[in-house]
Amino acid sequence: MVGKYIQIGERNCLNLGTNNYLGMIENPEIEKSALECLSHYGVGSCGPRGFYGTTEVHLDLEDKLAEYMKCEEAVVYSYGFSTIASAIPAYAKRSDVIFVDEMVNFAIQKGLDASRSQINYFKHNDMEDLERLLMEQADLDRKNPKKAKRTRRFLVAEGIYMNTGLMAPLPKLLELREKYKLRFFLDEAISFGTIGKTGHGLTEHFNIDPSEIDMISGSLENSIGSIGGFCVGSHFIIEHQRLSGLGYCFSASAPPLLMAAAITALDIMQRDPSIFQTLRDNSTFIHSQLSSQLPSDLRVHGHPESVIKHIRLANPSGDKVADEQLLNEIVDK
């Protein structure tokens, strides 16, 4: 089992490599509910959601997620990667404009490619650069108001960036969203279940009403320890994905046993909020220790509370191949 410890060859290693943030994979309650569901539904669901692939377990999970994130509706996908990669093209089309952080994860990049919209990347977590791009777009809109009336504008960011470990400055993003009339999609694949006093993500951390954000997408593969993904938001936004989300309509629904595991994980998260404090303490402890004890040619990157820590070369040589080799040697050792 890939839990706290992981067996690699003969060695039993402490696992700092998988996304099992809340330790749900080894939880016996989750195993029990998955086995119960297996004995009732079998393994596969044998059909897409529209064609007898919707079980009561799927509907339960969607209701629970919507309730947990204090939003009106939730939609569940069968694979974490497909969630944001199907959600973005469901709304953004060829004539639209998307403003996105340059360090977004690969799944978001695929979603952006599939949307065929005009993509404007702003420097990582740099709100001034984003504002500059927004002002340029506003100028273009003033010159061509007819086109501007038909062009939808989106803003996509991640709660905690997989590629850097830093947190998005949510209040400032929402300010810009309000000012320039953008639709804001936040991908909380990593921050869901890890950030916030009770694991509700960035909205709890910054004390913001979730309805300010048009759509929050998350993953069931990280904190929850199952497989799949979800999007939460208002009825108006989420209902659309049930007909236009490619990964939802044209793919078989998730195996019910994995959904049952996710429901149990959510119950545990609601029942026992102390796990989030433990996780936060671990993250900040590791961050402070790494910052002080790493040798001078290595540095730790990432927000202190982030579960993702990047260790980078303090002075990269510029030669990517040589740097990678050096990092590989460190990893092997």
Added chain:
Amino acid sequence: MRCYCLQNGSVKKEKRRPFIESFEKIPLLTAATTFIGFHLILLMGYITSIIFTPKVAREKNRKGYVPLYDRFESFYSRYVYRRLRDCWNIPICSCPGSEVTLKDRVTHDCGWTFEYTGTRSTALNLGSYNYLGFAQAEGSCSEDSAVKIKELGCATASPRIEFGTQKIHQELEALTAKFVGMEDAITFGMGFATNALNLPSIVSKGCLVVSDEKNHASLILGLRLSGATIDVFKHNNMESLRQVLHSAVIKGQPRSHRPWKKILIVVEGVYSMEGSIVRLPEILELKRQYKAYLYVDEAHSIGAIGRNGRGVVDYFGVDPKEVDILMGTYTKSFGSAGGYIAGSKAFIDHMRVNSHANCYATSMSSSCAQQIISSMKIIMGMDGTNEGKKRINQLARNSRYFRRRLNQMGIITIGNNDSPVVPMMVYMHSKIASVVRRLKTNNIAVVGVGFPATPLMEGRIRFCLSAAHTKEQLDNALVHVEEAADFLGLRYSRKRRSKEPVHYSDSESEVE
């Protein structure tokens, strides 16, 4: 006639199964009434939208924003789709085997909202993809999966290339490669993602992809993401394919006229909306002639057709290694979830490093992997019984019997006689909903498909046969389908209808 040289030196001759496909054209009067009917629905919808306020969710706190949805899209979903909405997304409360328990719901406001009545009804399941009947909550497959959950947990929370590869994934890949007859295979957690995320690693800008017009959304998405040039040929039409290939080889790339880096033909084994089987021998001939590569998506054909359930290559008796890339999913015939790609060892090694799904997407759950291993072993006869062979034969028998009985009633069914997917043409939107609702009251669960999944005038009811269905269940379903056909006027076929009884057997010489 096919000749096999057996190991003892003797020669076995086998009659090649005839390739019988039918795509009867829509009668002119029906085409006219379908066209008028659809526009009547649009007109009624338009009038309703003016008189009544729609009971839809409205956007709050977004004044001054550009509208999120296109007007026609909103209109279609509110006034056309909504009227028939009760036919889809029906929740189930049991395993989707040969019978399924549906959660009853009613609508008191013409489809805007639903209310659960609290009751459940059991129906014959002709809608789920359960070709070999492995959607079972009991049995050796489920027991093995349960053991694996206890041993390995539900998930790995890591992509394959990091720490997501467990021994069971390697076992599954080796078994899949053996099953399809290729050197090596690689597996992924989702069938849709298998196409969408791997095609970009196979073709790129400067390559030409020749794709069938009825290919699945996942193939189209994968090809679009790859950046390759896409040329479409008419569905299963070899002359159209030949012309496209010929023109591509002669003209080369659009502006520079340089030869294409590579040409990839992308087809499916069994097309789930048309029920047709790909003409593999002819495509292989064209592929050899024009030096193109071939990618076959066997989502609906693996396990479902072929003497040994090995898909289209088995069905046509060709060497699997002649097809460059075989892709399939585990959802339909194996009762699990996920997909695979099989090919030569060099190709799969390339995919292990370059596949987007391998590098960024989570690995398959161990319970799903074990379900596939157990069911695959049964199909291959590795469990020591002939359970697999029985299921394959039962499915073939069910498919042929059902289709012949429908044809005898005068109902137009399209596609190949051997395909486990039987689309029954009803053409009109209103008839799709009427048939689904009527059959549901008779405890038969079916699936109706219309625009935009199919062309506008070609609404159909799609029956998915299963090895778990018995003759009695099919006969019962056929009685109710015949009643519906009489009530709604579905006997469109103008072919001669035979009055001889249709036999439920493996014999090829059944009366047409």
